Amino acid sequence: MVVQNHDQKKVKPKKKFELTLGVPYYFVLIVLVVIPIFLMIISSFQLDHTSGIFPISFTFEHYLDFLKASTFVNSMATSLWIAAATTIVTLIIGYPLAYILTKLKPRLQISLLLLINAPMWINMLLRVRALEQIMRMFFPYLIDSIPGVVIGLVYVYLPFMVLPIFAVLSKIDTSLLESASDLGANRFKTILKVVVPLSLSGVLSGILMVFLPAATTIIIPQYLAPSHNIYMIGTLIEKSIINNGLISYASAIAIVLSLVILGIVYYIKKLDKYKGVNRNEAEAF
Amino acid sequence: MKQKRSSAPTIIFLVVVFIFIYAPIISIAVFSFNEANSLVRWSGFTFDRYIELFTDRELFNYTNPRESIVFMTLWIAVISTLVSAILGTLAAIALTQTKKVIRDLTMSVNNIPIVSPEIITAVSLLVLFGALQIAPSYNTMLIAHIAFSTPYVLITVYPKVKSLDPNIADAAYDLGASPFKALLKVILPQIKVAIIAGAAIAFTMSFDDFIISYFVAGSSGDKNISIYLYTNRLSPKPIINALSTIILVIIGGKITYDYFKTGNKMEEIE
Numbered sequence: 001m002v003v004q005n006h007d008q009k010k011v012k013p014k015k016k017f018e019l020t021l022g023v024p025y026y027f028v029l030i031v032l033v034v035i036p037i038f039l040m041i042i043s044s045f046q047l048d049h050t051s052g053i054f055p056i057s058f059t060f061e062h063y064l065d066f067l068k069a070s071t072f073v074n075s076m077a078t079s080l081w082i083a084a085a086t087t088i089v090t091l092i093i094g095y096p097l098a099y100i101l102t103k104l105k106p107r108l109q110i111s112l113l114l115l116i117n118a119p120m121w122i123n124m125l126l127r128v129r130a131l132e133q134i135m136r137m138f139f140p141y142l143i144d145s146i147p148g149v150v151i152g153l154v155y156v157y158l159p160f161m162v163l164p165i166f167a168v169l170s171k172i173d174t175s176l177l178e179s180a181s182d183l184g185a186n187r188f189k190t191i192l193k194v195v196v197p198l199s200l201s202g203v204l205s206g207i208l209m210v211f212l213p214a215a216t217t218i219i220i221p222q223y224l225a226p227s228h229n230i231y232m233i234g235t236l237i238e239k240s241i242i243n244n245g246l247i248s249y250a251s252a253i254a255i256v257l258s259l260v261i262l263g264i265v266y267y268i269k270k271l272d273k274y275k276g277v278n279r280n281e282a283e284a285f
Numbered sequence: 286m287k288q289k290r291s292s293a294p295t296i297i298f299l300v301v302v303f304i305f306i307y308a309p310i311i312s313i314a315v316f317s318f319n320e321a322n323s324l325v326r327w328s329g330f331t332f333d334r335y336i337e338l339f340t341d342r343e344l345f346n347y348t349n350p351r352e353s354i355v356f357m358t359l360w361i362a363v364i365s366t367l368v369s370a371i372l373g374t375l376a377a378i379a380l381t382q383t384k385k386v387i388r389d390l391t392m393s394v395n396n397i398p399i400v401s402p403e404i405i406t407a408v409s410l411l412v413l414f415g416a417l418q419i420a421p422s423y424n425t426m427l428i429a430h431i432a433f434s435t436p437y438v439l440i441t442v443y444p445k446v447k448s449l450d451p452n453i454a455d456a457a458y459d460l461g462a463s464p465f466k467a468l469l470k471v472i473l474p475q476i477k478v479a480i481i482a483g484a485a486i487a488f489t490m491s492f493d494d495f496i497i498s499y500f501v502a503g504s505s506g507d508k509n510i511s512i513y514l515y516t517n518r519l520s521p522k523p524i525i526n527a528l529s530t531i532i533l534v535i536i537g538g539k540i541t542y543d544y545f546k547t548g549n550k551m552e553e554i555e
Contacts, residue, residue: 015382017464022379022391025372025435029394032432036409037397043412097302100295110547112299118540119306123493125514126529130309133316137325155305216402218496223518234404241408242503247415254408261402 062252083215094161168202373438434487441483
């Protein structure tokens with residue numbers, strides 16, 4: 001009994017001390033993540049250009065505006081369509097690239113993976129500017145065109161597609177491929193019926209990691225389509241805030257954009273019907 | 286049977302992809318040595334751009350670092366990395382002890398800035414600073430950087446803390462260590478590598494950040510390197526190529542170093 005009491009006394013202050021360590025961060029999360037989201041929602045129902053700390057007004061004006069004005073609908077459609085094209089192109093380049101990488105010798109594999117990763121550590125503006133320079137030199141007709149913007153997005157976001165696909169492909173048990181060929185499947189059929197379904201979770205997370213930043217980009221159209229003939233949703237938010245100071249209007253755009261994104265994420269997550277394959281792994285952790 | 290050697294189409298595919306990735310980066314470096322002010326036409330080799338770069342008052346102001354874009358970018362990156370590394374590590378330690386409800390809730394809120402597109406985080410922080418009537422400046426930029434870096438530190442450090450053997454810390458307490466001493470001498474040394482990894486992510490995110498910095502501080506005239514690059518995009522100055530090349534060399538050096546480190550480790554395993 002005495003020993004047990006002694007133990008409890010020791011454990012209590014320790015646990016209490018460790019629990020208090022999280023308090024500063026909970027404060028940061030509440031003030032800098034949770035409250036801003038609520039303020040953004042409140043702001044989206046306010047009129048712009050009213051003064052005071054908490055201007056009290058209530059309006060659906062911004063949301064109704066989206067239905068009336070074509071700028072919002074058009075830029076949203078352009079963004080989604082450009083992001084979809086980017087995702088498809090990165091998938092077409094990224095999947096074979098990841099597949100080839102898994103077949104290489106370990107040393108070469110690590111070098112090439114590092115070379116694919118390395119640009120992600122470089123400032124995105126520098127890379128896009130570099131690409132703009134190359135385009136102006138060799139392919140001037142791509143400037144101010146949708147293919148040019150898509151190429152820019154592929155250039156920046158390709159690693160986000162390659163890495164998750166590589167991660168799942170490199171974990172596939174090779175004995176599965178051997179048994180497929182033993183059972184009479186040719187190489188093409190093995191890839192289609194065994195490799196692709198097993199790598200689906202990597203493909204879907206790659207799709208999300210490319211689609212979302214591509215749809216909300218500001219930088220790429222500004223550099224590669226400087227004459228503003230391609231108007232994406234990021235440009236619309238930037239223009240509303242930086243040039244016109246329409247913060248409430250921009251908040252309303254951001255909220256509609258978040259809802260669209262949530263819908264897309266939900267739909268793509270639902271597609272992952274093979275997630276059972278990786279369940280064993282999740283349990284192992 | 287299985288092919289051992291890579292086929293010609295495979296090699297061509299790899300070469301084309303790597304040219305696509307690296308040609309622009311190499312061209313930036315090459316044109317930083319161009320004698321003419323052009324980014325398209327080559328006319329001769331010179332180091333002038335580098336001299337111009339280090340004497341540029343806007344980028345490097347040696348007498349008044351508060352006015353210097355490069356120094357302020359580094360300063361914000363260092364401070365936000367320090368603060369987010371401390372906050373994130375302490376929170377990771379606390380989370381292993383809390384109730385599951387609080388842990389799950391914290392983790393979901395922690396994921397919001399990681400998952401949501403930068404532009405949405407940027408608008409929400411802008412609205413926050415507007416409502417609190419905090420004028421945009423380097424201070425709002427610093428606060429915003431702490432807000433988006435700490436979640437990455439937490440998700441990097443938390444799995445490591447979770448994997449620690451609790452008996453080791455308990456042993457320290459039994460031997461009479463105070464909770465603070467146990468944290469400093471027993472827990473932190475075990476998770477050091479994860480903290481450094483988290484801090485490296487935080488530093489790069491802060492150093493390279495554009496959208497969030499631009500929204501929360503852009504209107505004040507206080508610029509980091511990204512905002513400087515962006516606002517000068519229509520009148521491309523060749524000194525930017527020199528600046529880019531220096532950044533490229535530093536990052537390239539770091540990556541090469543990592544490569545040889547992992548390479549040596551692989552050989553040890555073999």
